[in-house]
Amino acid sequence: MSEAVPMEFTEYHTRLAAYVLIVDDQDRVLLAWWNGEGHSEPEWSLPGGGIDFDESIMAxxxxxxxxxxxxxxxxxxxxxxxxxxxxxxxxxxxxRSQRFVFEATITGGELGTTEVGGSTDHAQWVPLSELDGQPRSEIVDIALAARERKPASR
Structure with a gap:
């Protein structure tokens, strides 16, 4: 917000969104191609998105x-x-858009977008070394920076 406007929670809308960051052993990140929905330029994003009114963040x-x-x-x-x-x-x-990024493990399925007529055209494993210069949502960089700050597992 460009100006400091104190507001009560009843004076604004809230969008909850959750994403996953998955980097494989070949240093590739799983990304989803967001099509811009007719109002923005398309770009890579993390897999995830808006949480429905009646579901938990994890679901x-x-x-x-x-x-x-x-x-x-x-x-x-x-x-x-x-x-x-x-x-x-x-x-x-x-x-207010409140976004959560989780680590995640793939437990099944196969690569391929299943939504029809949605905001994601396809998903792909993208080498981390090829991200520079690629159009991408800031949530990708936020998640990768958080991954870098995370202490190594023992």
């Missing part, structure tokens, strides 16, 4: 990852959380 991230990648996942530890505020495109007023 929502599992559903979203399957829809966007074709993989079944088991979410792990919370890697990072991030939020931003902006004016709504489909309603008048401010909204």
């Amino acid at each position: 929502g991230v599992v559903r979203e990852v399957f829809e966007e990648t074709g993989y079944d996942v088991e979410p792990g530890a919370l890697l990072t959380e991030h939020h931003f505020t902006a004016r709504g495109r489909t309603f008048d007023g401010w909204f």
Whole structure:
């Protein structure tokens, strides 16, 4: 938000979203190609997205990852959380987007987007060394920076 506007929680909309960061043993990251939905330029994003009103964050991230990648996942530890505020495109007023990024393990499925007519066109394993210069959502960089800050497993 460009200006400091104190608001009560009843004065703005909230969007919960959850994503996973999965980097394989070949230093490739699993990404989803977000198509921009007709209002933004397409770009790579983490698999995940908006949590439905009646689902838990964990159930929502599992559903979203399957829809966007074709993989079944088991979410792990919370890697990072991030939020931003902006004016709504489909309603008048401010909204807060609260985003959670989890580590995850693939437990089944196969690579292939299962949603039809959605915001993700395809998913792909992208080498980390090839990310520079690629159009990507800031959530990708936020998650990768959090991964770098995480202490190594013992």
